[in-house]
Amino acid sequence: MNFSWTAHRFAGGALALDVANSVVLRHDEARRVDRFGVEGQLLSFPKAAAEFSAERAIFGDVVLTAPKDKQAFIALREATDRYFRSRVLCGHEEALLADLLEAIARVLRGGSAANGVDRATAHSALRLIATPDNERMKICGNCGWLFLDRSKNRSRVWCDMTVCGNRAKASRHYRRRKEEDVP
Numbered sequence: 001m002n003f004s005w006t007a008h009r010f011a012g013g014a015l016a017l018d019v020a021n022s023v024v025l026r027h028d029e030a031r032r033v034d035r036f037g038v039e040g041q042l043l044s045f046p047k048a049a050a051e052f053s054a055e056r057a058i059f060g061d062v063v064l065t066a067p068k069d070k071q072a073f074i075a076l077r078e079a080t081d082r083y084f085r086s087r088v089l090c091g092h093e094e095a096l097l098a099d100l101l102e103a104i105a106r107v108l109r110g111g112s113a114a115n116g117v118d119r120a121t122a123h124s125a126l127r128l129i130a131t132p133d134n135e136r137m138k139i140c141g142n143c144g145w146l147f148l149d150r151s152k153n154r155s156r157v158w159c160d161m162t163v164c165g166n167r168a169k170a171s172r173h174y175r176r177r178k179e180e181d182v183p
């Protein structure tokens with residue numbers, strides 16, 4: 001499968017969520033794709049994050065670099081998804097928060113570069129933990145991505161109306177799902 005990092009891939013509204021969302025269709029075992037498992041994707045992610053992430057102003061003009069320890073970065077991604085997904089679905093769980101804090105600590109202790117995407121992701125996750133706005137964090141009804149709903153009346157259902165909103169409409173209309181539905 002051929003991918004490029006587009007603005008849509010950063011619909012999460014926070015870098016930590018965009019990183020969690022690098023697993024496409026996480027909830028669908030048969031169609032799930034780990035983009036960081038695809039050749040070259042992890043290396044091209046930091047540059048795209050600096051360009052498209054909703055938190056890009058925080059990174060400033062600094063060029064984000066690849067994670068120092070890929071395993072620690074992926075562990076952070078998984079702990080981020082588990083904690084926040086569970087928080088949206090069933091509420092805060094102390095054990096999952098502890099796992100996430102450990103994954104964050106591992107990245108911060110591991111000597112990642114000051115401008116490393118791993119460090120930036122860890123700090124993004126800390127911001128999400130420190131400012132819990134549970135009504136704003138949602139799970140897209142089409143693709144299963146985590147996203148922050150920053151709309152005034154908090155009425156968003158899709159991570160990205162132009163992609164998932166339209167696909168959901170189309171699939172309701174045709175009552176079929178095809179391979180190109182992959183967000």
Ligand SMILES: [Zn+2]
Pocket residue numbers: 140141142143144145158159160164183
């Ligand atoms: Zn979506």
